[in-house]
Amino acid sequence: MTIKRALISVSEKNGVIDFAKKLQALNIEIISTGGTQKVLTEAGIKTLSIDSVTGFPEILDGRVKTLHPKIHGGLLGKTELTSHLEMMDEHKIKPIDLICVNLYPFKETLMKENVTSSEIIENIDIGGPSMLRSGSKNFERVTVVVDSTDYDSVIDEIKKNGNTTLKLRKKLAAKAFRHTASYDATIADYLTKEAQEETIETLTLSYELKQTLRYGENNHQKAQFYRSNFLTNYSLVNSDQRHGKELSFNNIRDADACLKILREYQEPTAVAVKHMNPCGIGSGKDINEAFQKAYEGDPISIFGGILALNQEVDLELAEKLSKLFLEIIIAPKFSKDAFSLLSQKKNLRLLELQMTDNSIETELEYQSVLGGILVQEIDSIKEDETSWKVVTKRQPSEEELHALRFAYRAVKHVKSNGIVIANSQQTVGIGAGQMNRVGSVQIALNQAKDKLEGAVLASDAFFPMADSLEILGENGIRAVIQPGGSIKDQESIDMANKYGMTMIFTGVRHFKH
Known part of the structure; x- marks a missing residue:
């Protein structure tokens, strides 16, 4: 025929x-x-x-x-x-x-x-x-x-x-x-x-193939990268890869986590991520200062990590970055000289992504489970500081309040149990993914070490016991922000008062599993 x-x-x-x-x-x-x-x-x-x-x-x-x-x-x-x-x-x-x-x-x-x-x-x-x-x-x-x-x-x-x-x-x-x-x-x-429908009887999704990946989380797993039909701010799918080998499955997940954190900050900011957790976040008067603060937050864990910056990378910054082993650098632009220097590193991936709008829309995110899929709004709630309550005898100073804001924006992106110790412009200690909150507190404190003076602490969820507050008090932390809501909140408040700490309850939990 x-x-x-x-x-x-x-x-x-x-x-x-x-x-x-x-x-x-x-x-x-x-x-x-x-x-x-x-x-x-x-x-x-x-x-x-x-x-x-x-x-x-x-x-x-x-x-x-x-x-x-x-x-x-x-x-x-x-x-x-x-x-x-x-x-x-x-x-x-x-x-x-x-x-x-x-x-x-x-x-x-x-x-x-x-x-x-x-x-x-x-x-x-x-x-x-x-x-x-x-x-x-x-x-x-x-x-x-x-x-x-x-x-x-x-x-x-x-x-x-x-x-x-x-x-x-x-x-x-x-x-x-x-x-x-x-x-x-x-x-x-x-x-x-x-029609403003929220709960629907059938979920229909449409994504287009962006690229077939070399492998998935491990080299025996096949994987593909698909993109949404619609543009999303700070989305990796909209980036332009200027240099380096193809992104891997793990690169993409880490870079996505990096960008989600970066869009929380309007001032010049640098974010370093390792295994989907931030290992350093820094803000400053310019992007060079911001990177330096992010690097100093954890100069060990940044090795082999992903770095995202919301300002152009110039030659001065490129010279610092060229001395590090990084998997990916993402920025709105690389100057000609910066690109020339960084592109000499064969395996370093350089991506440009416009970051002119860091507004966070009401987006949905999807998590697969065996035989099903979970759907939820992303954690994009706008914090209402008028609902925050100082529950201790001592009120926070303006400097402490500024640092608490910075830390609380960061901790929502840390795997639970999440703890962030920070000053007003950088993270100095991060405890992530532990099975108990005391463990995360101890990891963050150990990382912060000699950077604790004037530092504050943010917790993604309440402290179920007063033990964490006692450890913090003994180590000189004098300002804490957390959701509150434990049946033993009063014990934590009493412990904070014992050490002269100021503590804020936000009423908003930021679990990240």
Whole structure:
């Protein structure tokens, strides 16, 4: 069986003229619609109009043109069945052997500035997905093309065999169903948000492949990196990798954690991350000072880590960074001299990412579990300091309050049980991921060592016992911020008062598992 008839109707017209010319050269009759037919006709390609095939005009401003039995019968008819052939002959329906269809630009329309709701709705394609589904259901006979990157392989097989192989048709049908599923998921997401629905009975997600990774967490695990259909501030998927080998699975997770922390800070700030926990956060009057503070916060753990900075990297800073072993450096820009110096390190990945807007939207995050998926809003709550309560006898000084704010912004990104010891511009001790809070406190104190003077402490959740406060008091910590809420809060308050500490309850917990 050879391909005799094709239907072409595309919104994205890249490569379609060349594809149609090659089909025509193979003596394949081409049916086309509206804008596509105009483009093909202007290129000297002979086509049949949809209405000349259906005998029915386009109606309702083009909303109905391909939704017709002579189109869908031509796609769905099983020509190996005598009963189908007889019925198609009775109704003068000719088989359509190949369709080349892509859909109205719904996502692109949605992302336009000042777009109206009616314009968005008009870019919901109906006829296109219907044809793709009809053709894909009948993949044993029909070749379905939704992606211009498949044009050449389709032409090559037709030239060789007069038709495409069943193997290719099955592959293209699967791609077409993925295409329509993604398209529908994007529409569903838009309408769900418009309807202000929060809990939905079916979760539909659509992500596009960004790259196939060398491996996952370990080199025996396969992995891919997909990107959302929509832009997100401070997202790694929007970065431009200027230098270095491909990002690994673990690189991507660490870099993502780094950027989530960085967007908490508006002042010049540097964030170093290791195994998805911050090992140093520093702010300063300029990015050089900010990096120095982040580095001094933990000069050991930064080795082999990920560094993100929210200001341009100049030559002065690049000279400092070139002396360290870092996996990745992310910044809005590298000066010419800075890039020239840093790119001499073959394995160092340099990424540029615009960081002009650090507003944190209400975004959802997803965590897989065996057989399911968890969905929650990201921890983007805006702290209301008017609800903070000083629960001790001593009030915090302005300097302590500034340091407590800095530490509390950091601790929400530390794996629970999370503890951060900091001054007003840098972290000096971080305890993360311990099975009890005392353990995290001791790790943070041990790391801070001789940097405890004037330092404050933030805890991601309440202290269940007074033991941590006693250890802090003995080590000279005089200001603490925590959510509160333990049945033994009073014991912690009494212990803080014993050591002359000031302690704030925020009422907001920041667990990070």
